[in-house]
Amino acid sequence: MKITMLSVMVDDQDKGLAFYTDVLGFVKKTEIPMGEFRWLTVVSPEQPDGTELVIEPDAHPAAKPWKAALVADGIPVVVFEVADVHKEFERLRDLGVRFTQEPADMGPVTTAVFDDTCGNLIQIHSPN
Incomplete structure (x- = not known):
């Protein structure tokens, strides 16, 4: 599978x-x-x-309330891996992307979270 x-x-x-x-x-x-x-x-x-x-x-009628609840709780709907979170954060921020969490060291990974402008939070991470 x-x-x-x-x-x-x-x-x-x-x-x-x-x-x-x-x-x-x-x-x-x-x-x-x-x-x-x-x-x-x-x-x-x-x-x-x-x-x-x-x-x-x-x-779907359940979609908007589900998305809103995830955003309210700060939960990303998906995670994408990038080579360097700090560089990607700067690149996206320079393009006007709104981050809800700036790069943060989370042990084995560094993460950041942003708004995709479509009602979702997206997390990026890179291994430390």
Whole structure:
């Protein structure tokens, strides 16, 4: 068994796609019209055949309250590994990304948490 896809629910697929590609640097892999929404995935340019992140609409009635509860408690919906959290923090901050947790040493990793502009907190980490 392996992980091939993971969803992040967004309040707007176009805004989500722009953030995850233009800001974070992922690349669009799949876009299939599905009525009002699209099957939309992005991948890491470092692993184009790796795990796909589904940019999923948060249209289900449970989605918005679930997302709001996670944000209120400061819980990231997903974690991405980066080579150097401090450098990535600076790069993203310079692009206007709002961080809720600046880089912090957490023992074996350094982490930081930011707002993806689509209703989610995202954590980045790098091994120490």
